[in-house]
Amino acid sequence: SKLILRGLNGDFRSGQLTAILGPVTGATGTIATNGEPRDLRQFRKLSRYIMQQDLLQPYITVEEIIQLLRLGKARNTTAERLSGGEKKRLSVALELLNNPPVVFLDEPTTGLDDVASSTCVSLLKRVARGGRTVVCSLHTPSARLFAEFDHVYVVADGRCAYQGTSAGVVPFLNELQLPCPRTYNPADFILEVSSGEYGVHADRMVAAVENGRNQRWRDFAVESAFEEMEIEQLNAGGVEKHNYKHGSTACQQFLVLLKRMLLQTARNKMGYDASKTIFNFGFCYACVIAMLYIPMMPVLLAYEVQLVKREYFNRWYGLKPYYAALVVSRTPATIFFSLIYLVITYPLTSQPMEGPRIAMFTTICIMVALISESMGTAEHLVIAESIEKMIESWQTSRKRQEPFLVLGEGSNVLFLEDFAGTVMINQLKGIAITEDEDYWYLHVGSGENWQDLVCHTLEHGIAGLENLALIPGLVGSAPIQNIGAYGVELKNVCSYVNMLNLITGSIERIPALQCGFGYRESIFKHQFRLGYIIVSVGLHLAKQWSPNLVYGDLAKLDMKTVNPRLVFDTVCAMRRSKLPDPHKMGNAGSFFKNPVVEAIKCAELIAKYSTMPHYPQQNGQMKLAAGWLIDHCGLKGYRIGGAEVHHQQALVLVNVDKATSQDIVFLARHVRNTVAERFGLWLEPENSVFLGPALSVPLMLLAVYGIGSGDDPLPIVWRLARACSFLRYGIEGLVAAIYGAPREDLICPDDVDYCEYKNVDLFLEFMSGIRFDFDFRIVIIQILVSKYRLDQFPY
Ligand SMILES: Cc1cc2nc3c(=O)[nH]c(=O)nc-3n(C[C@H](O)[C@H](O)[C@H](O)COP(=O)(O)OP(=O)(O)OC[C@H]3O[C@@H](n4cnc5c(N)ncnc54)[C@H](O)[C@@H]3O)c2cc1C
Missing domain, CATH: 3.90.78.10 (UDP-N-acetylenolpyruvoylglucosamine reductase, C-terminal domain)
Structure with missing residues (x-):
C-alpha cells in the first residue's frame, strides 16, 4: 500500500470551475466525509464523472440522442464522426441531463486543439455558474486556459502546494521568492517548482498554504461580476432541483434503451464494411467455437460413458452398432442446430447475401461441427478382462497417438470434458487365498470390487479389512492413494503390488515397503503413473485378530465381546449415516x-x-x-x-x-x-485425477495462434503445427467465403487502415503467413471428417 494523499485539505465550491494540477497516481482506499466513511451510493447519485476518453454510442446520431433525451435539437451526424471537441461537449451535455450538483472531469481538454479546448472550458464555466461544483484534473493547460479557472488546487507529493485563484499563482510564488519569468506559463511554472525542478520548495509551499487550510488566495483578484452572478445563480435554485432518483420510469428507460439498441444493431453493417474486417474475423472465430460446442451438448448431458460401460459390459450390444447408431442419430440434430445458429447470425452481422458465399459458409460450419463431434466423447472404450487385451489396446492407442486412461470404477476421477482417447476399464478378476500358521495370504485381481473383497474375506472367517468397508472402487485402485478409513490403511495389510509394464509387457512385483505408502500417497501416483497398470494386489491378514477401535462409534464397542462382523456393521452404519451414497447423490x-x-x-x-x-x-x-x-x-x-x-x-x-x-x-x-x-x-x-479438455481447446488455441504476427512471421514449426488444426481451416475457410471473391458492395473508407483486407489473401497472410487455396482446405476438411468418422469403428 502507498499513501497518496497526506493530510491535505481543500474545498471545491459550487458555482466555481476548479482545476486540480499535479501528479496523483491511481490507488484504492477509503474516503471519509466529515470524518465519517463516505456513503458511496449517495455520492454516486450526487456526482457525475466524465472520463478522458469519450465513450459514446457509435451508431446513434446526435439528433437521435437529443430526441430520445427530449432536448429538442436536431443534428445529423453519427456520434463516431463528431470532432473531439464536439464529443467532449456531448459527453458533458449527456451527463448534465440529470442535473448533478457535482461534476468531475478527467483531463477534459486532452486531445483537443486550442479553440476546442477554450470552447469546452467556457462551457464548463457556464455549467459551474449554474451553481454546480465542477472539478477538472489537468496536466499542462495553456496560460490562456489556465486563467479561465476560478480555483486552482496544486497537489505535490500528496499534499496541497497551492489553493487559490489562477490569478493568485504568480503573487503567491513571488512571496516565496520564486518569481515566475514574465513570458512563462504560470501553470507550468508552479508545477515545475512543486515537483522540485528548481530545488526543494514543495515543503515551503505546503507550509504557506497550511496544506490547504489557508484560504488567503481563494479570493485573490476574483471578478466581482462573477461573485454577483454566483450568488444570483445559486439563489435561482437551479441545482436544488437535482434528482437523486432517475427522472423516468423503468418502463420508459427500457423503451428508450431498446430503441437505441435496435437502431445500433440495424446500423452496424459489419459484414458490409471493409474497415470492420478484423471484427468480422472475430465473428468467424465465434462461429467456429459455436460449431465446436453445439455437438458436444448432448454428449455432456447424456452421461454417455457410464451408460455404455454398463450396457456393453452386460452384453446388451456390440460397440460397432452402438457407434453407428450414435453417429446416425446425432448428425441430423447437429446439422439442424448449426443451421439455426447460422440463419440467425449470418444476416444479423450483415454478411453478403450471395448464394455461393452462403453455401460455402454453411458447408464449412457444418463440417467443423461434424469433426468436432467426433473429437468429443471417449473415442474408444475397452473393457479388459485379460492382460493380453490390456497390452493390445495400449499398443493400438499408441499407434493412433491417442491418450490412454485406465479406469477402475471412476469414483476418483472428475471429467472436465470428454476424453478423446482410449478408456480402458479394468475387469481382471480372481481371488486366491493361501495360509500359514499366522497369516492368510490373498492374491486379488485388480478388477475386483473392494467392498466385495471385504465381504468375501468376512464370509471366509478372515478378519482385518472390516474398517475399510464400503470404500467405493476396485482393488487395483486401492494402492494408488493408499485407501484408508477409521484408523486402518491399505499399507497395514498390503504385501505387494503387481504391475504390468506396458512397454515391455512384463509383470513387475513391487513389495509393500517400496510402494512409498503415505497419507493418500504412493509411488503409483508419481513414478508409476504412466505406462503401468496394476494387475493384482497381495494382502496378508493376521489370524490373530487385533481390532482397531479408535475412531467414532467403534470406540464405544466392548473390547471383550467385539468381533469382525460387528466392526464391519458399525463402520457401514457410520459411513451410511455420514456420507451420502454416491449411487443416490453423486x-x-x-x-x-x-x-x-x-x-x-x-x-x-x-x-x-x-x-x-x-x-x-x-x-x-x-x-x-x-x-x-x-x-x-x-x-x-x-x-x-x-x-x-x-x-x-x-x-x-x-x-x-x-x-x-x-x-x-x-x-x-x-x-x-x-x-x-x-x-x-x-x-x-x-x-x-482431473481430466482436462483433451483436444478441442488446444486445437482452438492453435487455430488462432500468431494472429496479427504477419509482419514478424512465426517460426515454421509453429506455422505447420497451427496448420494441423482443423479449426484453422474452418476460420480461414469462413474468411475466404465472405471476402474471397471481389465484392462491389464492400464499403471501404479511404482513411481506414484495415481496408487492405478487402483483399482476402493479404488478410490471411497477415493472420498466418501461410496461404492455402480454398479448394485445398476443403479437401483437408473432407479427409479429416472421413478419418475421424472411420476411426470411430475400430472393432
Ligand atoms: C463416496 C465415496 C467415499 C470414499 N471414501 C473413501 C475413504 O473413506 N477412504 C479412501 O481412501 N478413499 C475414499 N474414497 C475414494 C475412492 O473410493 C478411492 O480412491 C478408490 O480407490 C477409487 O477407486 P476407483 O476404482 O473408483 O478408481 P478410479 O476413480 O477409477 O481411478 C482412480 C485413479 O487410479 C487410476 N487407476 C485405476 N485403476 C488402475 C489400475 N489398475 N492401474 C493403474 N492405475 C489405475 C486411474 O487412472 C485414476 O487415475 C471415496 C470415494 C467416494 C466416491
Missing part, C-alpha cells in the same frame, strides 16, 4: 486431504481456535481435520450451480442438481480460497 467422497502442518502453525491456530481437532504425527507434524476447517468457514450447504458442500459432512462435495464439472471445480476453488483466507492453509484435493 459425490467423490472426501474431496480434500486433511492438511498436515508444522507444530508451530498448529499451535498458532489452536491459540485462536481452541476446539480445533488436531492429531500428532510420527514426524512431529500435526494433521488437522479438513472437514472441521471447511465447516468453520460456514461453508456447509454452500452451493455453486448444481454442486454443494454436503450439509452434514463438509469434506464431501455433492452433486445435488445436475452439477457440471465446472460447478465442482468452482466450488472446490471457492472452498480452498475461503479456508486459505481464514486459516492460512491451502487444502489439496484428494481426487487425484
Whole structure:
C-alpha cells in the first residue's frame, strides 16, 4: 500500500470551475466525509464523472440522442464522426441531463486543439455558474486556459502546494521568492517548482498554504461580476432541483434503451464494411467455437460413458452398432442446430447475401461441427478382462497417438470434458487365498470390487479389512492413494503390488515397503503413473485378530465381546449415516486431504481456535481435520450451480442438481480460497485425477495462434503445427467465403487502415503467413471428417 494523499485539505465550491494540477497516481482506499466513511451510493447519485476518453454510442446520431433525451435539437451526424471537441461537449451535455450538483472531469481538454479546448472550458464555466461544483484534473493547460479557472488546487507529493485563484499563482510564488519569468506559463511554472525542478520548495509551499487550510488566495483578484452572478445563480435554485432518483420510469428507460439498441444493431453493417474486417474475423472465430460446442451438448448431458460401460459390459450390444447408431442419430440434430445458429447470425452481422458465399459458409460450419463431434466423447472404450487385451489396446492407442486412461470404477476421477482417447476399464478378476500358521495370504485381481473383497474375506472367517468397508472402487485402485478409513490403511495389510509394464509387457512385483505408502500417497501416483497398470494386489491378514477401535462409534464397542462382523456393521452404519451414497447423490467422497502442518502453525491456530481437532504425527507434524476447517468457514450447504458442500459432512462435495464439472471445480476453488483466507492453509484435493479438455481447446488455441504476427512471421514449426488444426481451416475457410471473391458492395473508407483486407489473401497472410487455396482446405476438411468418422469403428 502507498499513501497518496497526506493530510491535505481543500474545498471545491459550487458555482466555481476548479482545476486540480499535479501528479496523483491511481490507488484504492477509503474516503471519509466529515470524518465519517463516505456513503458511496449517495455520492454516486450526487456526482457525475466524465472520463478522458469519450465513450459514446457509435451508431446513434446526435439528433437521435437529443430526441430520445427530449432536448429538442436536431443534428445529423453519427456520434463516431463528431470532432473531439464536439464529443467532449456531448459527453458533458449527456451527463448534465440529470442535473448533478457535482461534476468531475478527467483531463477534459486532452486531445483537443486550442479553440476546442477554450470552447469546452467556457462551457464548463457556464455549467459551474449554474451553481454546480465542477472539478477538472489537468496536466499542462495553456496560460490562456489556465486563467479561465476560478480555483486552482496544486497537489505535490500528496499534499496541497497551492489553493487559490489562477490569478493568485504568480503573487503567491513571488512571496516565496520564486518569481515566475514574465513570458512563462504560470501553470507550468508552479508545477515545475512543486515537483522540485528548481530545488526543494514543495515543503515551503505546503507550509504557506497550511496544506490547504489557508484560504488567503481563494479570493485573490476574483471578478466581482462573477461573485454577483454566483450568488444570483445559486439563489435561482437551479441545482436544488437535482434528482437523486432517475427522472423516468423503468418502463420508459427500457423503451428508450431498446430503441437505441435496435437502431445500433440495424446500423452496424459489419459484414458490409471493409474497415470492420478484423471484427468480422472475430465473428468467424465465434462461429467456429459455436460449431465446436453445439455437438458436444448432448454428449455432456447424456452421461454417455457410464451408460455404455454398463450396457456393453452386460452384453446388451456390440460397440460397432452402438457407434453407428450414435453417429446416425446425432448428425441430423447437429446439422439442424448449426443451421439455426447460422440463419440467425449470418444476416444479423450483415454478411453478403450471395448464394455461393452462403453455401460455402454453411458447408464449412457444418463440417467443423461434424469433426468436432467426433473429437468429443471417449473415442474408444475397452473393457479388459485379460492382460493380453490390456497390452493390445495400449499398443493400438499408441499407434493412433491417442491418450490412454485406465479406469477402475471412476469414483476418483472428475471429467472436465470428454476424453478423446482410449478408456480402458479394468475387469481382471480372481481371488486366491493361501495360509500359514499366522497369516492368510490373498492374491486379488485388480478388477475386483473392494467392498466385495471385504465381504468375501468376512464370509471366509478372515478378519482385518472390516474398517475399510464400503470404500467405493476396485482393488487395483486401492494402492494408488493408499485407501484408508477409521484408523486402518491399505499399507497395514498390503504385501505387494503387481504391475504390468506396458512397454515391455512384463509383470513387475513391487513389495509393500517400496510402494512409498503415505497419507493418500504412493509411488503409483508419481513414478508409476504412466505406462503401468496394476494387475493384482497381495494382502496378508493376521489370524490373530487385533481390532482397531479408535475412531467414532467403534470406540464405544466392548473390547471383550467385539468381533469382525460387528466392526464391519458399525463402520457401514457410520459411513451410511455420514456420507451420502454416491449411487443416490453423486459425490467423490472426501474431496480434500486433511492438511498436515508444522507444530508451530498448529499451535498458532489452536491459540485462536481452541476446539480445533488436531492429531500428532510420527514426524512431529500435526494433521488437522479438513472437514472441521471447511465447516468453520460456514461453508456447509454452500452451493455453486448444481454442486454443494454436503450439509452434514463438509469434506464431501455433492452433486445435488445436475452439477457440471465446472460447478465442482468452482466450488472446490471457492472452498480452498475461503479456508486459505481464514486459516492460512491451502487444502489439496484428494481426487487425484482431473481430466482436462483433451483436444478441442488446444486445437482452438492453435487455430488462432500468431494472429496479427504477419509482419514478424512465426517460426515454421509453429506455422505447420497451427496448420494441423482443423479449426484453422474452418476460420480461414469462413474468411475466404465472405471476402474471397471481389465484392462491389464492400464499403471501404479511404482513411481506414484495415481496408487492405478487402483483399482476402493479404488478410490471411497477415493472420498466418501461410496461404492455402480454398479448394485445398476443403479437401483437408473432407479427409479429416472421413478419418475421424472411420476411426470411430475400430472393432
Ligand atoms: C463416496 C465415496 C467415499 C470414499 N471414501 C473413501 C475413504 O473413506 N477412504 C479412501 O481412501 N478413499 C475414499 N474414497 C475414494 C475412492 O473410493 C478411492 O480412491 C478408490 O480407490 C477409487 O477407486 P476407483 O476404482 O473408483 O478408481 P478410479 O476413480 O477409477 O481411478 C482412480 C485413479 O487410479 C487410476 N487407476 C485405476 N485403476 C488402475 C489400475 N489398475 N492401474 C493403474 N492405475 C489405475 C486411474 O487412472 C485414476 O487415475 C471415496 C470415494 C467416494 C466416491
